[in-house]
Amino acid sequence: MAFDARAVLRTMWRIRHFEERVGQLKRADEVHGLLHLSVGQEGVAAAVCSQLRDDDPVYSGHRAHGHAIAKGAPLDRVMAELMGRDAGLCRGLGGSMHLVDLSRGFMGATGVVGGNIPMALGSALAARLRGGDQVAVVFFGDGAVQAGHFHESVNLATLWGLPVILVCENNGFAEFTPRSAHTNVERVSDVVAPYGLTRDTVDGNDVEAVWEAFGGFLDAARGGAGPMLLECLTYRLRGHYEGDPAKYREAIAKADWQEKDPILRLQRRGAAGGWFAEEEAIAIGRETADEVEEAVRAARESPFPPAGLAAELTYASPPGRSPEEPVRA
Amino acid sequence: MKTTYLKALGEAMARAMRADPDVLVLGEDVAEGGPYGTTTGLVEEFGAERVRNTPISEGAICGVAVGAAQSGLRPVIEVMFIDFVTLALDQLVNQAAKAHAMSGGQLTVPLVLRTQGGAGRRWAAQHSQSLESWLTHIPGLKVVMPSRAADAAGLLASAIADPNPVVFVENKTLYFKSEEVPDDVEPVPIGSAAVLRAGRDLTIVALSRLVDESLAAAERLAGEGIEAEVIDPRTLVPLELNAIVESVKRTNRLVVAHEAVEHGGFGAEIAASVQRAAFDWLDAPVERVGAPFSPVPFSPPLEDAYVPGADEVYAAARAVLR
Numbered sequence: 159m160a161f162d163a164r165a166v167l168r169t170m171w172r173i174r175h176f177e178e179r180v181g182q183l184k185r186a187d188e189v190h191g192l193l194h195l196s197v198g199q200e201g202v203a204a205a206v207c208s209q210l211r212d213d214d215p216v217y218s219g220h221r222a223h224g225h226a227i228a229k230g231a232p233l234d235r236v237m238a239e240l241m242g243r244d245a246g247l248c249r250g251l252g253g254s255m256h257l258v259d260l261s262r263g264f265m266g267a268t269g270v271v272g273g274n275i276p277m278a279l280g281s282a283l284a285a286r287l288r289g290g291d292q293v294a295v296v297f298f299g300d301g302a303v304q305a306g307h308f309h310e311s312v313n314l315a316t317l318w319g320l321p322v323i324l325v326c327e328n329n330g331f332a333e334f335t336p337r338s339a340h341t342n343v344e345r346v347s348d349v350v351a352p353y354g355l356t357r358d359t360v361d362g363n364d365v366e367a368v369w370e371a372f373g374g375f376l377d378a379a380r381g382g383a384g385p386m387l388l389e390c391l392t393y394r395l396r397g398h399y400e401g402d403p404a405k406y407r408e409a410i411a412k413a414d415w416q417e418k419d420p421i422l423r424l425q426r427r428g429a430a431g432g433w434f435a436e437e438e439a440i441a442i443g444r445e446t447a448d449e450v451e452e453a454v455r456a457a458r459e460s461p462f463p464p465a466g467l468a469a470e471l472t473y474a475s476p477p478g479r480s481p482e483e484p485v486r487a
Numbered sequence: 488m489k490t491t492y493l494k495a496l497g498e499a500m501a502r503a504m505r506a507d508p509d510v511l512v513l514g515e516d517v518a519e520g521g522p523y524g525t526t527t528g529l530v531e532e533f534g535a536e537r538v539r540n541t542p543i544s545e546g547a548i549c550g551v552a553v554g555a556a557q558s559g560l561r562p563v564i565e566v567m568f569i570d571f572v573t574l575a576l577d578q579l580v581n582q583a584a585k586a587h588a589m590s591g592g593q594l595t596v597p598l599v600l601r602t603q604g605g606a607g608r609r610w611a612a613q614h615s616q617s618l619e620s621w622l623t624h625i626p627g628l629k630v631v632m633p634s635r636a637a638d639a640a641g642l643l644a645s646a647i648a649d650p651n652p653v654v655f656v657e658n659k660t661l662y663f664k665s666e667e668v669p670d671d672v673e674p675v676p677i678g679s680a681a682v683l684r685a686g687r688d689l690t691i692v693a694l695s696r697l698v699d700e701s702l703a704a705a706e707r708l709a710g711e712g713i714e715a716e717v718i719d720p721r722t723l724v725p726l727e728l729n730a731i732v733e734s735v736k737r738t739n740r741l742v743v744a745h746e747a748v749e750h751g752g753f754g755a756e757i758a759a760s761v762q763r764a765a766f767d768w769l770d771a772p773v774e775r776v777g778a779p780f781s782p783v784p785f786s787p788p789l790e791d792a793y794v795p796g797a798d799e800v801y802a803a804a805r806a807v808l809r
């Protein structure tokens with residue numbers, strides 16, 4: 159698929175505005191809970207998800223807003239979820255770390271680092287056994303690579319040749335600790351070398367590079383190959399969670415960040431390459447900011463979910479049957 | 488026809504796989520039949536795509552099953568010993584059990600986790616535990632624990648058809664017991680108890696291996712003129728509490744018996760629920776039978792003394808009849 163600079167730019171701006179607004183709303187106590195923002199890392203989500211179909215299953219971790227939005231989850235429903243409202247993607251029962259939009263193939267985020275990886279293998283296995291050509295994708299950070307689930311899953315995915323692409327967003331920090339304090343292996347793509355996995359490491363803030371590398375993997379996986387691992391080196395501009403004073407690292411200098419910022423980089427590249435006019439990029443930024451404001455407005459209008467909702471949804475009912483009595487345990 | 492608990496389970500899996508191409512079996516050595524032979528013959532009939540041997544990676548196996556179930560398959564996974572469920576708990580407890588509710592009802596996880604527990608084989612403390620009560624504490628999981636071959640087959644059919652994650656707890660000492668089972672096994676609804684012996688003087692609620700032990704104790708009591716009613720709940724979550732309460736309202740006395748450590752065992756849940764529902768009908772404190780508060784010992788005479796049986800159930804019955 160040819161690189162679609164406009165679509166990627168729009169998605170990145172959508173995520174950036176959304177998350178910066180979430181940061182403000184957290185301080186105003188309008189959105190709740192543990193919030194992990196991906197400001198600075200939007201390029202990976204946008205370049206990967208823009209190439210996927212709605213029926214390609216995607217899994218994410220605790221830093222999931224960008225992946226959900228890039229996969230097509232409506233902004234107002236993501237925002238309503240973070241506010242704990244009934245109109246939220248998960249009717250307010252999931253929250254920031256558990257976003258799901260089944261209709262868009264966003265199979266779910268998990269708050270337990272690494273726990274999402276084997277689940278993506280399961281969705282890839284389902285695609286294969288049912289004769290489909292869907293490709294499963296799972297996003298995780300470099301912190302997950304030291305978890306047992308990662309190694310069990312890489313081994314199993316390789317053994318079974320599953321159509322799954324493991325996308326590691328290596329931002330250099332596992333929560334508060336630099337990668338060097340967690341492991342002696344600097345590159346995640348080196349960690350998986352013995353398994354014989356197809357693998358690559360790219361600059362995750364260069365969206366064109368992510369697009370090209372992921373696109374190549376996707377074509378191969380669509381044709382039945384797999385698994386693959388794509389390591390995207392990126393930078394988390396904010397703390398591990400909203401409210402993290404981030405005393406463990408020095409703030410990046412403004413000039414350095416302007417060099418790194420995946421959005422500004424694409425805008426410079428796009429203007430220089432004649433992909434789009436500067437005014438067009440500015441318009442995209444403005445339009446997406448308006449979309450986010452509209453999402454905030456719509457989310458605020460939703461009521462909180464009914465009190466009994468968690469009990470009602472603890473168990474699924476068989477298709478065609480009315481909901482079971484809540485199970486008394 | 489005469490069969491065993493083990494063969495009844497294998498047949499139930501085969502029937503489910505014939506009826507629904509989305510059913511698949513995953514686990515360590517399942518293509519070889521596993522250590523007991525429960526899955527023997529499945530790979531020959533259904534092939535290696537649907538009967539998948541896995542590495543010794545319980546976390547990944549369970550995670551793969553959760554993802555596969557969320558994407559439309561009906562995986563049946565085997566965790567060889569319930570002791571190893573510890574390695575799959577993140578996937579079972581944090582993912583499978585919560586996916587439906589956390590997603591606002593979007594996801595369903597129709598998976599069955601088959602495993603077996605219990606002592607009695609000299610397999611020591613890491614291959615002999617009874618950990619079912621842990622799992623009954625997790626909203627979103629169903630927990631099934633049959634003692635009869637026909638119930639095992641009927642409940643496994645229901646578990647595979649259920650849209651929720653079901654933990655199916657077998658017992659290694661029940662596998663080879665010969666039993667009469669109808670040729671056409673009917674599905675047993677999850678959440679229905681069975682009264683295996685009617686009686687008027689006391690109620691014994693027993694789980695898994697303790698059901699036969701309780702029937703033996705009831706036989707001994709009958710020789711002394713005492714008629715014990717023996718109930719097998721078959722399903723712990725959801726529990727058919729009414730069946731137990733109705734019985735207690737007639738007998739006024741209750742013994743709860745299981746092989747798990749008594750402290751924190753599921754018997755405590757049953758006892759508490761019954762005293763709330765039938766306090767005015769109880770003529771004696773509820774007695775519990777369970778294992779002592781120590782790891783399962785290896786040494787044969789110590790293990791034999793550790794595992795509760797008919798003698799302990801009999802003594803508890805005598806205590807509530809005093």
